[in-house]
Amino acid sequence: MIGIVVVSHSRALATAAVELAAEMAPPEARPTIKIAAGLDETTAFGTDAMAIADAIAEADSPDGVLVLVDLGSAVLSSEMALEWVDPGVSQRTVICPAPFVEGLIAATVTASTGADLTTVAAEAKAGLAAKLEHLESDGSVGPAPAQSQPGEDGPAVTFETVIDNPHGLHARPAAALVAGLRGFDANIQLTNLTRHKGPAPATSLAGVTTLGLGRGDTLSARITGPDRQAARERLQELAATNFGEDAGDSEPVLAEAADEPIAPTQTGRQIVVGPIIHLATTIDLSEYQPGDPLTERTRLDQAIAQVTERLQTRADASGPQGGIFAAQAIMLEDPDLLADLRAGVAGGASAVAAVSGDLAAVAAELSALDDPYLRERAQDVRSLARQITAELVGARIDLSGVEGILVVDELDPLTAASLDPTRCLGVVTCTGGATGHGVIVAGARGLPVVTGQAEAADVPDHTVVGLDPVGQVLWINPTMAQLAEIDRLSVERRNEATLAAELCHQPAVTRSGRRVLVEANIASLTDAKTAQANGADGSGLVRTEVLFADWDHAPSAAEQADVYRAIGQALEGRMITIRTWDPGGDKALAFLSQAAEPNPMLGERGIRAMRRLPDLLREQLKAVVLASRRTPVRVMFPMIVDPEEIRWASQILRQARAESGGQVTVGMMVETPAAAVRAADFADLVDFISIGSNDLAQYTMAADRGNGAVGHLAQADQPAVWDLIDLAAQAFSGRPVAVCGDIASRPELTARLVEAGVTELSVRPPLIGLVKLAVRTRA
Amino acid sequence: MGLDLAGVAAWLADFADQVHTNVDLLTDLDRQIGDADHGSNMDRGMQKVAQLDQSDFASPAEMLKKAGMTLVSTVGGASGPLYGTFFLRLAGAWPALDDAAGLGAALRAGLDGIQSRGKAILGDKTMVDALVPAVEAYDKAASEGVASALRAAVEACAAGRDATIPLVARKGRASYLGERSAGHQDPGATSLTMLLEAANRTLV
Numbered sequence: 001m002i003g004i005v006v007v008s009h010s011r012a013l014a015t016a017a018v019e020l021a022a023e024m025a026p027p028e029a030r031p032t033i034k035i036a037a038g039l040d041e042t043t044a045f046g047t048d049a050m051a052i053a054d055a056i057a058e059a060d061s062p063d064g065v066l067v068l069v070d071l072g073s074a075v076l077s078s079e080m081a082l083e084w085v086d087p088g089v090s091q092r093t094v095i096c097p098a099p100f101v102e103g104l105i106a107a108t109v110t111a112s113t114g115a116d117l118t119t120v121a122a123e124a125k126a127g128l129a130a131k132l133e134h135l136e137s138d139g140s141v142g143p144a145p146a147q148s149q150p151g152e153d154g155p156a157v158t159f160e161t162v163i164d165n166p167h168g169l170h171a172r173p174a175a176a177l178v179a180g181l182r183g184f185d186a187n188i189q190l191t192n193l194t195r196h197k198g199p200a201p202a203t204s205l206a207g208v209t210t211l212g213l214g215r216g217d218t219l220s221a222r223i224t225g226p227d228r229q230a231a232r233e234r235l236q237e238l239a240a241t242n243f244g245e246d247a248g249d250s251e252p253v254l255a256e257a258a259d260e261p262i263a264p265t266q267t268g269r270q271i272v273v274g275p276i277i278h279l280a281t282t283i284d285l286s287e288y289q290p291g292d293p294l295t296e297r298t299r300l301d302q303a304i305a306q307v308t309e310r311l312q313t314r315a316d317a318s319g320p321q322g323g324i325f326a327a328q329a330i331m332l333e334d335p336d337l338l339a340d341l342r343a344g345v346a347g348g349a350s351a352v353a354a355v356s357g358d359l360a361a362v363a364a365e366l367s368a369l370d371d372p373y374l375r376e377r378a379q380d381v382r383s384l385a386r387q388i389t390a391e392l393v394g395a396r397i398d399l400s401g402v403e404g405i406l407v408v409d410e411l412d413p414l415t416a417a418s419l420d421p422t423r424c425l426g427v428v429t430c431t432g433g434a435t436g437h438g439v440i441v442a443g444a445r446g447l448p449v450v451t452g453q454a455e456a457a458d459v460p461d462h463t464v465v466g467l468d469p470v471g472q473v474l475w476i477n478p479t480m481a482q483l484a485e486i487d488r489l490s491v492e493r494r495n496e497a498t499l500a501a502e503l504c505h506q507p508a509v510t511r512s513g514r515r516v517l518v519e520a521n522i523a524s525l526t527d528a529k530t531a532q533a534n535g536a537d538g539s540g541l542v543r544t545e546v547l548f549a550d551w552d553h554a555p556s557a558a559e560q561a562d563v564y565r566a567i568g569q570a571l572e573g574r575m576i577t578i579r580t581w582d583p584g585g586d587k588a589l590a591f592l593s594q595a596a597e598p599n600p601m602l603g604e605r606g607i608r609a610m611r612r613l614p615d616l617l618r619e620q621l622k623a624v625v626l627a628s629r630r631t632p633v634r635v636m637f638p639m640i641v642d643p644e645e646i647r648w649a650s651q652i653l654r655q656a657r658a659e660s661g662g663q664v665t666v667g668m669m670v671e672t673p674a675a676a677v678r679a680a681d682f683a684d685l686v687d688f689i690s691i692g693s694n695d696l697a698q699y700t701m702a703a704d705r706g707n708g709a710v711g712h713l714a715q716a717d718q719p720a721v722w723d724l725i726d727l728a729a730q731a732f733s734g735r736p737v738a739v740c741g742d743i744a745s746r747p748e749l750t751a752r753l754v755e756a757g758v759t760e761l762s763v764r765p766p767l768i769g770l771v772k773l774a775v776r777t778r779a
Numbered sequence: 780m781g782l783d784l785a786g787v788a789a790w791l792a793d794f795a796d797q798v799h800t801n802v803d804l805l806t807d808l809d810r811q812i813g814d815a816d817h818g819s820n821m822d823r824g825m826q827k828v829a830q831l832d833q834s835d836f837a838s839p840a841e842m843l844k845k846a847g848m849t850l851v852s853t854v855g856g857a858s859g860p861l862y863g864t865f866f867l868r869l870a871g872a873w874p875a876l877d878d879a880a881g882l883g884a885a886l887r888a889g890l891d892g893i894q895s896r897g898k899a900i901l902g903d904k905t906m907v908d909a910l911v912p913a914v915e916a917y918d919k920a921a922s923e924g925v926a927s928a929l930r931a932a933v934e935a936c937a938a939g940r941d942a943t944i945p946l947v948a949r950k951g952r953a954s955y956l957g958e959r960s961a962g963h964q965d966p967g968a969t970s971l972t973m974l975l976e977a978a979n980r981t982l983v
Contacts, residue, residue: 009856038855047855048855048859049852076861080863
C-alpha cells in the first residue's frame with residue numbers, strides 16, 4: 001500500500017485534515033499517513049523541508065509515497081525535500097497538486113483499496129470533481145481521470161440496482177465498489193438513472209462519487225469487454241451486500257458489530273414469555289452421500305475454508321467480540337488437527353464422520369483438563385464441529401432469523417452474537433453456566449438468559465415457556481396462575497425499567513442528598529453509545545484489553561488515542577476511566593505473548609505483565625495523555641498489591657505527560673485483599689480507587705470464579721468481601737471511591753455500596769437507569 | 780574582509796541584524812499583501828544563522844551551506860526554501876578570494892536556484908524582481924572589482940524592489956489578492972535588498 005505525507009503550512013490544519021480522512025477508512029486498511037507541518041513545538045505555522053524529507057522516508061513503501069500539499073512554502077519545501085531523500089525513494093514519490101482536503105480524503109480511501117500510486121494520485125487530483133459538479137453543474141460528470149471512454153468494444157451486458165445504503169453511495173461503499181470491480185478486463189460505465197448523472201467509469205472513485213447516488217436512486221451499469229459477465233456478477237454480489245455496508249456500522253476507529261445501542265428498557269433483566277425453539281445441535285446427516293477419499297478430502301477442505309472465511313469475516317466485523325471468532329478461525333488452522341482430519345478421510349471415513357469423530361475427541365480431551373479456562377474451549381471445538389458439519393451437508397444455520405426463546409445446550413459467543421435481539425426473546429441453556437462468554441455477550445446485547453436448565457432439553461419446540469433472568473426461573477407450560485404471577489412480575493419489572501429509562505438522564509441523588517455517579521463499563525464503541533443512550537455519568541471502566549483484544553499488533557499511541565477520544569465523544573465529553581492493559585488470567589491479548597501458567601489467576605496479570613513489557617504501558621500512557629487533550633480522561637492501574645507498583649507506573653505517566661502535556665488523574669483497582677487491607681498505604685499515591693469486586697471476591701474467598709464447582713463462593717456478596725470494601729472505602733473517605741465489578745450492576749446491592757462510602761458505580765450499560773433508580777429509592 | 784570565511788560570517792551577521800532591526804517593516808509589508816509573517820519568519824531563521832560560530836567551519840562555502848540548511852528548517856514560510864536554496868547554491872559556487880567574476884557566477888547560481896524553486900519570473904512581484912537586475916548590474920560592473928560590482932548590484936536591487944510597488948502579484952500568498960496587491964512593496968524583494976546591502980558592507 002502506498003504511504004501518504006501531508007504537508008501544510010499549518011500543523012492544526014494538517015492534523016484536522018488527517019483526522020477527517022482517517023475516518024474514511026478502517027484502521028487495518030488505512031495507509032500510513034505522516035504529517036510534516038509547522039516548525040517546532042512553539043511554531044505551529046510553517047514548513048520544514050528536512051521534516052518533510054523525514055516524513056517521506058517514514059511513509060515510504062515499495063508502492064511509493066503520495067505527498068499532499070497546501071499552499072506556498074508547502075510546495076517549495078516538498079520539492080526541496082525530494083532532492084534530499086534517497087533517489088530510490090524520490091523516484092516513487094509524487095507531489096500531488098490535488099486540493100488539500102478533498103485530495104487527502106480521496107487519496108486515503110483509494111489507497112486503502114490497495115490502488116497503485118498513479119491511480120491514487122489521479123483520484124486525489126480528481127477530488128475537486130464532486131464540488132465542481134455540484135456548484136458548476138453543466139450536466140457533464142467531472143473527471144474520470146485516466147479512464148477510457150465508454151467505447152464500442154463489443155457486446156455489452158447491463159445491470160441495474162436500487163441503492164439501499166442509508167447515506168447513499170458515500171465514500172466507503174463507493175470505495176468498496178471501486179475496489180471490488182478493479183482488475184476485471186472490462187469497461188464498466190455507471191449511470192445514476194434517477195438523477196440523470198453519468199456515465200462515469202466504475203474504476204474511478206471520484207467518478208462514482210460524482211454520480212451522487214443517494215438512497216433509492218437507481219444505479220445502472222453498462223459493461224463491455226471480455227470479463228463483462230464476471231464483472232456483472234461481482235457487481236451484483238456487491239449490490240446484494242450494500243457494497244460492504246451490511247457487515248458493520250461505519251465507525252471510524254474500531255470495527256463494530258452492527259448493533260444499535262440498546263434501548264434503556266432492554267436491560268437483559270426483562271421477563272419474557274414465548275414459544276421455545278431448539279437449536280439443532282445435531283444436524284441431520286441421513287442425506288449425506290459419502291464419495292471416494294479424494295472427493296471427501298476436497299469437500300472437507302472446502303468446508304473448512306468456508307467456515308474459516310466466515311469466522312474471519314465475522315471477526316473483522318465485530319469489534320471487541322471479534323477476538324472470539326478470530327480465535328476459532330485460528331483453531332481451524334491447527335496443522336495437527338488438519339492432519340488428523342485428512343488422515344481420517346484418507347483412511348476411508350466420510351468427511352462428516354471425520355469431523356464429528358476427531359473434533360469430538362479433541363473436545364473430550366479439553367473437557368477432561370483441570371484448567372477451567374481450557375475446559376471452556378471445548379465449547380469452541382464443538383461449535384466448530386457444528387459449523388463444519390452444517391457446511392458439509394449444506395445446512396445453513398441462520399440464527400438471525402430465530403424468533404421466540406432459543407434453547408441451546410450451551411451458549412457459545414458466535415450464537416449469542418448472531419441472534420437478533422429484536423426477534424429472539426431470550427435464551428435458555430441446558431448445561432452451560434452463568435459465566436460463559438456467550439452469556440456475557442448475550443447480556444451485553446440485552447438478551448435475557450437463564451442457564452443450566454437441564455429439563456428444557458426435552459421440551460418440544462413451540463412449547464410456551466416463561467423465563468426470569470434475574471431469579472433464574474424457567475416456567476414450562478405455565479399454568480394460568482403462574483401466567484398471572486409472571487404477568488405481575490413482568491409488569492413490575494417493565495414499569496421499573498420504564499421509570500428507570502424515563503429518569504435515566506437525571507443525576508442519581510440519594511434520599512439524604514448525596515450524588516452518586518452511575519457510569520458505564522465499556523468494552524466497545526457500541527457500549528459507549530448504549531451508555532450515552534442510557535444516561536451514563538461517564539465511564540468508570542474502559543476495558544482496553546477487550547477493545548484491542550483482536551488486534552494482531554500492539555496499537556500505537558495515536559491509534560489508541562483515536563479510540564479513547566471516540567469513546568469520550570460518544571459520552572459527550574464526560575469523564576472516562578481508562579484501565580491500562582489487564583491481560584492474563586482468563587483474558588488474552590493477541591499481540592501480547594504470555595507463557596502458559598499453571599495458575600494464571602495468581603500469575604502475571606495486569607500491571608505485573610507490564611513490568612516485563614514496559615514499552616506497552618509507556619505507549620498506552622502516551623495514548624491516555626494524548627486523548628486527555630481532547631476529552632476528559634483518567635487512568636487506573638490493575639492488579640495492584642504494592643505501593644511500589646504505583647510509583648513505578650506513575651513515573652512512566654509523568655514522562656508521557658512531560659512529552660505531551662495533558663491532564664490525567666491517577667487511580668488504581670482494588671481487587672486484591674492486599675490492596676483493600678492496606679488501602680491507606682496508597683492514599684498519597686493515587687487520586688481515586690475503583691473496586692473490582694469480582695476479582696476481590698475470588699481472591700478473598702479462594703474460589704476461581706470460572707470454576708463451576710466453587711463459583712458460588714466467588715460471589716461478591718459475602719461478609720468477608722464487604723468488610724474489605726468497607727476498609728478500602730474508609731481509607732479513601734472524602735475522595736472518589738468507585739466500584740466497577742458486577743456487584744455495582746445489582747440494584748438490590750446499591751444501597752449497601754452507597755452506605756459503605758462508594759461514590760461511583762460503574763455498571764453494565766443497559767443497567768444504568770435501574771441502578772440510578774436504586775440510588776434514588778433505596779439508598 | 781573579503782570573500783573569506785570571516786567576510787561571509789560578517790555578511791550573515793549583518794543581514795541578521797538588518798532583518799532584526801526591520802522585522803516590523805517586513806511584517807507590515809507582508810500584512811498588506813500576504814500573511815504578515817515575513818518579518819518574524821526571516822528573523823527567527825536569521826537569528827539561528829547568527830548563532831552559527833565561524834570557527835566551526837573550514838570554509839566560507841561550508842558556512843553558507845549550513846546557513847541555507849538552517850533557514851530551510853527554521854523560517855517556515857516560502858522564504859525558507861527560497862533563501863535556503865539561494866545560500867545552498869551560493870555555497871556550491873563560492874569563489875576564491877577577490878574573484879569578482881566568480882562572485883557574480885555564485886550570485887547567478889543563487890538566482891537560478893530561487894527561480895527554479897519558486898518558478899517566479901520577472902514581473903511576478905517577488906524577490907526575483909530585485910535579484911535579477913542586481914545580478915545583471917553586478918555582471919556589468921564585475922570587471923571593476925568586487926566593491927564596484929556590489930555597489931552597482933545594490934542600486935539595481937533597490938530600484939527593482941521599488942519597481943515591485945505597482946505590480947500585481949502572480950506568485951505566493953499575495954497572488955490571492957490579485958489587483959489589490961498593486962500599490963504595495965513586495966516584502967521578499969525588500970529583505971533581499973537588505974541582503975545585498977549587507978554584502979556591500981561586509982564582503983568588500
